[in-house]
Amino acid sequence: MSTQVPETETETEAETDVEHSEPLAPAQEERMRKKAEGRAEREERARREAEERANAEEDTYHLKVFRFDPEVEGKQEPRFDDFHVPFKKGMTVLDALIYARDTFDSSLTFRHSCRQAICGSDALFVNGRQRLGCKTQLSDLDEPVRVEPLPHADVEKDLVVDMDHFYDQMEAVEPYFDADELPDGELEEQRQSRANREKVKMSTRCIWCGACMSSCNIAAGNNEYLGPAAINKAYRFAMDEREGEDRKQHRLNIIEQENGVWRCQTQFSCTEVCPKDIPLTEHIQELKREAVKNNLKFW
Amino acid sequence: MSQSYDRGLVEDFGRWREFSAGMWAWVFHKFTGWVLVGYLFTHIAVLSTAISAAGQSSEVIAANNDVYTTVIVTLESLLVVRILEVGLLAVAVFHILNGCRLLLVDLGVGLDSQDKSFYASLILTGAIVVASVPTFLAGVF
Numbered sequence A: 001m002s003t004q005v006p007e008t009e010t011e012t013e014a015e016t017d018v019e020h021s022e023p024l025a026p027a028q029e030e031r032m033r034k035k036a037e038g039r040a041e042r043e044e045r046a047r048r049e050a051e052e053r054a055n056a057e058e059d060t061y062h063l064k065v066f067r068f069d070p071e072v073e074g075k076q077e078p079r080f081d082d083f084h085v086p087f088k089k090g091m092t093v094l095d096a097l098i099y100a101r102d103t104f105d106s107s108l109t110f111r112h113s114c115r116q117a118i119c120g121s122d123a124l125f126v127n128g129r130q131r132l133g134c135k136t137q138l139s140d141l142d143e144p145v146r147v148e149p150l151p152h153a154d155v156e157k158d159l160v161v162d163m164d165h166f167y168d169q170m171e172a173v174e175p176y177f178d179a180d181e182l183p184d185g186e187l188e189e190q191r192q193s194r195a196n197r198e199k200v201k202m203s204t205r206c207i208w209c210g211a212c213m214s215s216c217n218i219a220a221g222n223n224e225y226l227g228p229a230a231i232n233k234a235y236r237f238a239m240d241e242r243e244g245e246d247r248k249q250h251r252l253n254i255i256e257q258e259n260g261v262w263r264c265q266t267q268f269s270c271t272e273v274c275p276k277d278i279p280l281t282e283h284i285q286e287l288k289r290e291a292v293k294n295n296l297k298f299w
Numbered sequence B: 001m002s003q004s005y006d007r008g009l010v011e012d013f014g015r016w017r018e019f020s021a022g023m024w025a026w027v028f029h030k031f032t033g034w035v036l037v038g039y040l041f042t043h044i045a046v047l048s049t050a051i052s053a054a055g056q057s058s059e060v061i062a063a064n065n066d067v068y069t070t071v072i073v074t075l076e077s078l079l080v081v082r083i084l085e086v087g088l089l090a091v092a093v094f095h096i097l098n099g100c101r102l103l104l105v106d107l108g109v110g111l112d113s114q115d116k117s118f119y120a121s122l123i124l125t126g127a128i129v130v131a132s133v134p135t136f137l138a139g140v141f
Helices: A026-057 A092-105 A162-174 A194-205 A213-215 A217-223 A226-236 A245-255 A269-273 A280-293 B013-018 B021-048 B050-053 B059-062 B067-076 B078-105 B111-137
Strands: A061-066 A079-088 A123-126 A129-132 A145-148 A155-157
Touching: A026 B111, A061 A092, A079 A092, A092 A145, A092 A269, A123 A213, A129 A269, A162 A226, A194 A226, A213 A226, A213 A269, A217 B059, A226 A280, A245 A280, A269 A280, A269 B021, A280 B078, A280 B111, B021 B050, B021 B067, B021 B078, B021 B111, B050 B067, B067 B078
Parallel strands: A061 A145
Antiparallel strands: A061 A079, A123 A129, A123 A145
C-alpha cells in the first residue's frame, strides 16, 4: 500500500555575511569581497555536486522493466528497459512504475486501480517472486528491481497478461453463494455461526490477482488444473454450512475430479506468494480430506 | 498456462535460485523417488542371481563359489559400489523423512512450519549419511 509521506517544502536559507563590521582600506576590502565571492561560489558548486551525487546514488531506484508490444514492429522482441526513479519514503513498486510511465515513457503499460491491495490488478513478478506492486515497498527490494509480467500467462503488452484462463478456472467452481433452502420470510437473514465464519474467513480474502496461479508449477504445465485460487474459492463455499448438503455434494463433485484438488503436490508456492496471506495449501489439503471422506464407505 | 509462447528471460531455467523450501522439498522428493525406482531394478537384477545359484550343487554353495555369492562379493569389493551405497542411503533416508513430512502435510498438521520440517529432514539426512560412512566404506581400501 502506498504510504507516502506528504511532500514538504525544503527551505533554502540565504546566508548573509556579517563578518566585516569595521571599515577597511578600499583595496583590502575589494580583495576580501572577491575572496568571499570565490569561496561562496566554490561552496555552492560543492553543494550542488553533492546533491547530484546523492540523487544519482541513494535517492533513485533502478528498475529493470520487461517490455514487449506485439503491435509495434520494433518492440516485438521482449526486452528490459531501465528506469531510474527518484525515491520517496514509502514508495512502492507500483508508485515507481506510475512515475516511470508519467515521466519517462508513456507507453509503459500495466494494470492498476485501487493502489491498496484490494482490486488485485497489479500482480507482478518482482525480483523473482509474484507480488502485488502496490503492496511491495521499494526499500525492501535489492537493486536493480526486476519487474516482469506474471510467469505462465500470455503477455499482452509490457506487464499486462491475459487473465481469461484464470477467470475461467475461477468461474468453473461456481464461486457464488447458492443455498439449498432459502429462509421463509422475504427479508429473513441467512445467518452464519461465528465458528463457521472463522473457518472460511481467510478464504474470503481472495482478490483474484492470479499470483498463486502464476506461481504454481502444476498449473503451469496443466491448463486443466483448477489452480489454487479456484480451489480456495470452492473451499470458501463448500465449507459454508448455510449452503446445505446437496450443494456441498455438488461442489465436492467439481473439486474431486481428475484436475481438481488431486493435482496439487503441496509445493507451497501459492501459499508463499499470496499477497493476502491465505493458507491456500491448507485449504486444498482440507478439501482433499473432505473428498476422501466423501468417497470412503465402510459396509 | 502458456506453452506455445516464448517469453525469453521471464521463464528460463535459471529460476531455480528463487525456489522456496516447499518447492525444493518437492524437487528432491521427485528426484529421490525416481532414483529409488531405478535402484529397484538393479536390486532385483542382483538378487535374481540367487535363482541360478539355487540350481547349483550343494558343494559349490558350501564353498561360497555359487553365482549369487560371487556377484555380491565382487560388487562389494568395488569402491564405486560402496560410494553409491552411501548415496542410496542418503536418497532413501531423505525420501522417508520427507515422506513423513508429507504425511503431516496431508493430515493438515503443522502446515505453518512445513519449511522447518523440510530443513529438519535435510539436516537429519546429512547427519545419518555422515554417520554411516565408516560402516559403508570399511574394508574397501
